[in-house]
Amino acid sequence: MNFDSFSDFIAMGGHGFYVWLSYAIALVVVVINIVNPALQKKKIVSDLVRRLRRENKSS
Amino acid sequence: MSEKKNWMPRWFYQLASPRWSYEIMGKLLPGFAVAAFLFLIAGTVWALLFAPPEAYQGNSYRIIYIHVPSALLAQSCYMMMAIAGAIGLIWKMKVADMVAKSCAPIGATMAVLALATGAIWGKPTWGSWWVWDARLTSMLILLFLYLGVIALYSAIENEAMAAKSAAVLALVGLVNIPIIKYSVDWWNTLHQPATFKLTERPAMVPEMWLPLLVMVIGFYCFFAVSLMMRTRNEILVRERRASWVKELVEKQ
Amino acid sequence: MGRIVTNESANSEASSVLSLFGAVLKRDLMLAYRKKSDLFNPLIFFLMVATLFPLGVSPEPDFLAQIAPGVVWVAALLATLLSMESVFKSDFEDGTLEQTLLSPQPLFVIVLAKVLAHWMMSGLPLTLLAPLLAVMLFLPAEGMSGLMLSLLIGTPTLSLVGAIGAALTVGLRKGGVLISLLVLPLYIPVLIFGTSAVQAAVTGLPLAGFFALLGAILALGLVLAPLAISAALRISVSG
Amino acid sequence: MSTALLHVDKLYCERDDRILFEDLSFAINAGEVIQVEGQNGSGKTTLLRILSGLSNHYEGDIFWKGSLLSTVQDDFRRELLYFGHHPGVKAVLTPEENLHWYAAMHPSIDGKKIAMALEQVGLRGFEDSPCHTLSAGQNRRVSLARLYLTSAKLWILDEPFTAIDKKGVAQKEQLILDHAANGGSVILTTHHELAISEKVRRFNLDELAGT
Numbered sequence: 001m002n003f004d005s006f007s008d009f010i011a012m013g014g015h016g017f018y019v020w021l022s023y024a025i026a027l028v029v030v031v032i033n034i035v036n037p038a039l040q041k042k043k044i045v046s047d048l049v050r051r052l053r054r055e056n057k058s059s
Numbered sequence: 060m061s062e063k064k065n066w067m068p069r070w071f072y073q074l075a076s077p078r079w080s081y082e083i084m085g086k087l088l089p090g091f092a093v094a095a096f097l098f099l100i101a102g103t104v105w106a107l108l109f110a111p112p113e114a115y116q117g118n119s120y121r122i123i124y125i126h127v128p129s130a131l132l133a134q135s136c137y138m139m140m141a142i143a144g145a146i147g148l149i150w151k152m153k154v155a156d157m158v159a160k161s162c163a164p165i166g167a168t169m170a171v172l173a174l175a176t177g178a179i180w181g182k183p184t185w186g187s188w189w190v191w192d193a194r195l196t197s198m199l200i201l202l203f204l205y206l207g208v209i210a211l212y213s214a215i216e217n218e219a220m221a222a223k224s225a226a227v228l229a230l231v232g233l234v235n236i237p238i239i240k241y242s243v244d245w246w247n248t249l250h251q252p253a254t255f256k257l258t259e260r261p262a263m264v265p266e267m268w269l270p271l272l273v274m275v276i277g278f279y280c281f282f283a284v285s286l287m288m289r290t291r292n293e294i295l296v297r298e299r300r301a302s303w304v305k306e307l308v309e310k311q
Numbered sequence: 312m313g314r315i316v317t318n319e320s321a322n323s324e325a326s327s328v329l330s331l332f333g334a335v336l337k338r339d340l341m342l343a344y345r346k347k348s349d350l351f352n353p354l355i356f357f358l359m360v361a362t363l364f365p366l367g368v369s370p371e372p373d374f375l376a377q378i379a380p381g382v383v384w385v386a387a388l389l390a391t392l393l394s395m396e397s398v399f400k401s402d403f404e405d406g407t408l409e410q411t412l413l414s415p416q417p418l419f420v421i422v423l424a425k426v427l428a429h430w431m432m433s434g435l436p437l438t439l440l441a442p443l444l445a446v447m448l449f450l451p452a453e454g455m456s457g458l459m460l461s462l463l464i465g466t467p468t469l470s471l472v473g474a475i476g477a478a479l480t481v482g483l484r485k486g487g488v489l490i491s492l493l494v495l496p497l498y499i500p501v502l503i504f505g506t507s508a509v510q511a512a513v514t515g516l517p518l519a520g521f522f523a524l525l526g527a528i529l530a531l532g533l534v535l536a537p538l539a540i541s542a543a544l545r546i547s548v549s550g
Numbered sequence: 551m552s553t554a555l556l557h558v559d560k561l562y563c564e565r566d567d568r569i570l571f572e573d574l575s576f577a578i579n580a581g582e583v584i585q586v587e588g589q590n591g592s593g594k595t596t597l598l599r600i601l602s603g604l605s606n607h608y609e610g611d612i613f614w615k616g617s618l619l620s621t622v623q624d625d626f627r628r629e630l631l632y633f634g635h636h637p638g639v640k641a642v643l644t645p646e647e648n649l650h651w652y653a654a655m656h657p658s659i660d661g662k663k664i665a666m667a668l669e670q671v672g673l674r675g676f677e678d679s680p681c682h683t684l685s686a687g688q689n690r691r692v693s694l695a696r697l698y699l700t701s702a703k704l705w706i707l708d709e710p711f712t713a714i715d716k717k718g719v720a721q722k723e724q725l726i727l728d729h730a731a732n733g734g735s736v737i738l739t740t741h742h743e744l745a746i747s748e749k750v751r752r753f754n755l756d757e758l759a760g761t
Contacts, residue, residue: 002111013112015119015183022176023103026125029172030099030281033165037288044295048308051299148542203496210492214483215550219607223546224479228493231475231539235497238528242500249507300564327657334654338643345642345680406636407651409604414655415627549605 077294078303080154084287091283098277105270113267122180124271128278130173130194133201136166136282140208141233144226154290156222157297159229160212161289165282167205173198193247197240204232218297331416332424339428342401353394353433354440360386361444372449379448380458380509386444387437387462388469388498392491394433395473398425399481399544408481412548418541426467426474426537434466450513457512464525465505471529471536472497478543482550500528554579554613555704555735556601561610563596570596571755574610580703583726583736585744588755594739595635597755598708601737602632628658631702633710637693641682645673645692648681652696659699667698672718687713697725705729707738720745 003009012019106124113120140162147156177195178188189195208225215221263271298304343350364382365375402408411421441458450458476494480486508521554577561574570593578584586594599605601612603623612619614626639648645668653659668677671691681689690713697705705726711719723746726736730749744750 002109009108012118012121015117018119018179018183019107019121022122022125022179023107025175025179026129026172029129029168033168033281033285034288036164037285037292040292041288041295044292045308045311048295048299048304049311052305052308200496200499203492207493207496210489211479214480214485214489217550217607220482220546220550224543227475227539227543227546228479231472231497234531234535235500238500238531239496242503246503246507300567300569331654331657334651338647338651338654341647342640342642401640404636405640406634406638407640409632409634409636410638410652411655412604413602413627413630413632415624416655416657549607 075150075152075154077154077298078301081291081294084291088284088287091280091287095277095280095284098273098280102270102274102277105273110270111264111266116184119180119183122176124274126173126176126180127271128275129169129176130198131275132278132282133166133169133173133198136162136169137201137204137229137236138233140166141229144222144229148223148226153297154294156226157290157293158286159226160222161286161293163205163209163212165285165289167202167209170198170202170205174202191247191250193244196243196247200239200243201236208232328417328420332420335421335424336428339425340431343428343432349394349397350432353390354436356393357386357390357437357440358444360389361447364448376449376451379445379450380454380506380513382448383441383444383450383458384502384506384509387441387466388502390437391433391466391469391473392494394429395477395490395494396487398429398474398477400486403481403548408544409548412545418544419537422474422537422540422544423533426470426540429474430467430470434462434470437466438462453515454509454513457509457518460522461505461508461525464522464529465501468501468525468529468532469498471532475536475539475543478540478547481544482547501525504528555615557613557616558601559611559613561600561608561612563593563600563608565593565596565607576753578735578737580733580735581730583730583750584738584753585750586737586739586753586755592755594755595708598706598737598739602630602706603627604632629703631696631700631705633693633696633705633707635708637690639681639689639692642680644678644680645695646677648692649695649699653699656700658701663699667695670698671695687715690714691718694722697722703734705734705736705738707736709739709741711740711742
């Protein structure tokens with residue numbers, strides 16, 4: 001462990017803002033890249049279900 | 060007709076089948092997701108808590124654990140996109156087209172992440188948010204290349220045509236990347252000699268580069284997860300008329 | 312078809328490729344000559360962009376002299392882009408592109424001739440017009456030869472690479488902005504080496520290296536770009 | 551392998567979520583004239599573009615003289631004449647210049663026959679007028695003049711008679727029959743009632759299309 005206290009850890013030797021901002025952006029980017037396709041899939045499946053129902057009705 | 064195709068290994072043709080690819084990716088996904096999660100968490104904790112501070116930059120260098128993996132990923136993702144596109148062009152392999160298309164947004168966000176972390180790191184290091192450093196400039200141009208490919212995908216409505224056009228563009232970009240990189244490196248040395256380089260620190264100690272290695276592996280696993288999720292979506296959309304997709308949807 | 316390659320047939324093949332190249336080049340030049348607006352608009356644009364800089368930034372001769380190489384090169388680059396969209400567009404719209412793709416003639420040669428015609432209509436006049444701009448922007452006289460030569464070697468690459476973008480977007484209704492988006496990042500090496508050549512000429516540094524680099528990029532473009540353009544045209548027309 | 555000129559095997563094509571045709575198989579022999587029929591949007595033009603090699607958005611196989619089309623494209627293009635929706639005539643060029651360009655694209659064409667071809671389609675006296683000064687029908691005739699020049703075996707004609715007057719149509723029909731009699735093949739679509747219909751094989755896409 002490189003830090004004596006939690007507040008030291010947050011401060012990152014005065015560079016806390018830059019370090020935490022970087023990690024926060026990274027977290028956002030990673031989450032977007034997982035959540036976006038997951039939501040996309042939900043939408044695709046519901047679209048397909050709707051289309052299938054329409055086709056079954058018409059035939 | 061089928062005799063002449065036998066020289067290709069069997070898995071190649073199985074890969075060419077969207078259904079088989081969809082199922083195999085479904086099986087691989089959980090494993091990669093767990094691996095990505097573990098590696099990223101372990102790497103982050105190691106990087107932030109246990110890696111020693113750097114002699115000149117203190118703790119701000121910890122951004123490297125995001126910056127380097129994302130930059131690496133942005134580059135290899137472009138290569139993968141171009142190669143997958145080429146396979147789609149040459150062998151008319153639909154799944155390769157879909158992989159190529161799925162690469163574009165991931166690569167673009169990785170390039171953005173690399174640029175953002177580079178800029179944030181630049182502030183404490185150089186005293187300004189943006190410096191026309193060779194690596195950052197090349198990354199910016201790589202982002203432009205990604206944006207061009209994405210714009211082309213969205214401009215062409217016919218999916219097969221869009222995939223082929225984007226593959227040609229990605230390949231042209233792939234040939235150009237070394238030229239661009241060389242020209243920017245050279246231009247940079249001309250304009251600002253001997254500045255403080257971001258990532259080129261000689262002789263990192265193992266306590267520093269081991270967590271970096273863990274992070275890089277974690278990022279690649281995460282890339283695999285996101286890529287497979289997107290490719291599976293793409294398969295569903297483009298194979299929506301196939302009976303197996305209809306059966307699959309009906310079960311849900 | 313087992314073709315026997317004798318000297319004679321090789322010769323006649325070479326001459327038929329040459330005559331095809333000539334025919335396509337002549338046709339495209341004739342088209343441009345009969346529709347003169349296509350010829351002059353990029354040149355006028357070139358002049359106007361260069362005029363904007365003194366007005367928008369500063370008319371100070373020292374300052375202008377410093378940015379002149381970059382301004383002339385950027386203006387040339389944008390003017391080339393502007394003229395790019397029309398390379399294949401009218402052929403696509405009236406069906407002659409279809410006929411070209413269905414002909415048994417080598418598409419590589421046809422495409423190369425068309426790009427050369429485009430360059431003779433855009434890059435070459437831009438190069439000839441560049442000294443005028445250079446004088447307006449107070450570029451020192453020593454830089455003039457570097458400017459002309461770098462444009463002469465660099466603009467054909469711009470035409471070649473731009474034609475890839477034009478071929479990819481020829482079937483789209485709104486291709487204009489998209490071409491710039493696709494092609495501009497690929498223009499960066501030419502821009503860097505072109506402006507550096509001019510700056511080196513102004514400061515009296517050796518130039519040969521830059522021209523070698525520009526020439527190498529041009530050679531690579533001459534070999535690879537027609538392949539990409541041909542593939543892109545076939546894809547665009549298939550829709 | 552069959553000796554058919556063009557042989558189509560299990561062709562499948564969909565467009566905008568609609569199946570245009572599936573499991574479409576047929577052969578075109580030397581000396582045959584085939585008229586493709588169907589409603590608007592039934593895929594006539596798409597089929598002709600696929601057969602000519604312009605479009606490859608299909609599944610299935612097409613054979614030219616027994617070999618896969620994609621492997622013998624150069625030979626195929628040497629023997630193909632395609633007449634599409636856009637006549638392929640440059641508006642700023644004269645009829646003669648347009649045909650000279652076409653001859654440059656097809657080295658087998660004898661450039662000396664161009665004057666004769668223009669006379670045949672009734673464009674004598676217009677050789678030197680730019681095509682944008684000519685009427686729509688005259689423009690299409692410039693393109694049809696290619697039929698008199700070509701030595702191609704397979705003609706693919708998409709609506710060749712649009713904007714052509716009666717006399718011109720009769721003349722072109724005769725030309726098509728002569729071509730077939732000489733061992734050539736023709737695939738065409740047209741809204742005209744063909745006077746030569748008894749010698750034409752018809753082929754309706756509506757009956758083949760998926761529901």
